[in-house]
Amino acid sequence: xxxxxxxxxxxxxxxxxxxxxxxxxxxxxxxxxxxxxxxxxxxxxxxxxxxxxxxxxxxxxxxxxxxxxxxxxxxxxxxxxxxxxxxxxxxxxxxxxxxxxxxxxxxxxxxxxxxxxxxxxxxxxxxxxxxxxxxxxxxxxxxxxxx
Numbered sequence: 001x002x003x004x005x006x007x008x009x010x011x012x013x014x015x016x017x018x019x020x021x022x023x024x025x026x027x028x029x030x031x032x033x034x035x036x037x038x039x040x041x042x043x044x045x046x047x048x049x050x051x052x053x054x055x056x057x058x059x060x061x062x063x064x065x066x067x068x069x070x071x072x073x074x075x076x077x078x079x080x081x082x083x084x085x086x087x088x089x090x091x092x093x094x095x096x097x098x099x100x101x102x103x104x105x106x107x108x109x110x111x112x113x114x115x116x117x118x119x120x121x122x123x124x125x126x127x128x129x130x131x132x133x134x135x136x137x138x139x140x141x142x143x144x145x146x147x
Contacts, residue, residue, distance in 0.1 A: 004073045008024075022123070025123075026123075027041050028121055029115075029119050029122075030044055030115055030116070030119065033115045034112065034115055035117075037108065037111070038082065039079075039084075039108075040067055042067050042071070042072075042092060042114045043075050043078070043079060044073065044115075044116075045065055046061055046065070046072070046075060046079065046085075047065060047079070047084060047085075047101065047105055047108055047109065047112060047115075048109065048112060048113070049061055049065070049083060050099055050100065050101050050105070051101055051105075051106070051109045054100050054101065055088075055098040055099070056098070056099055057090070057096050057097060057098055057099070058072050058073055058076055058096075058097055058099065059096070061076075061099070076097070076099060079092070080104070082104075083102055083105075084101065084102060084104055084105040084108065085099050085100060085101055085102060086099070086100050086102055086104050087099055087100075088100065106119070
């Protein structure tokens with residue numbers, strides 16, 4: 001029984017390490033290919049989320065991206081100062097802001113999507129689509145289990 005437990009421990013350690021490494025590679029890939037924009041990592045995904053759901057508040061973005069609220073607030077300020085988004089104060093809660101893409105932000109969406117798609121194609125090259133689908137389902141189950 002101990003060998004089986006040790007085997008599962010090793011598998012979880014390897015899984016966690018590989019997921020972490022893959023995320024660092026993804027971040028580096030995106031940052032390198034989008035360096036000319038002046039944006040970094042999670043800012044790309046903030047813009048994509050606002051494209052899909054205009055008017056999200058900073059707390060919602062923080063929850064969706066699993067990034068702390070302070071970091072999201074700083075990034076929102078940066079994105080606003082650089083013309084990618086606008087922040088509108090909530091009428092019912094003066095401490096809450098709703099975020100919207102500006103035209104400059106909208107113009108970034110196809111650029112970001114293209115790089116994200118290229119990353120996805122490069123890391124899944126040679127893997128059958130059904131296995132990719134199964135893997136995504138398994139990762140989602142792990143995410144659900146982790147909450």
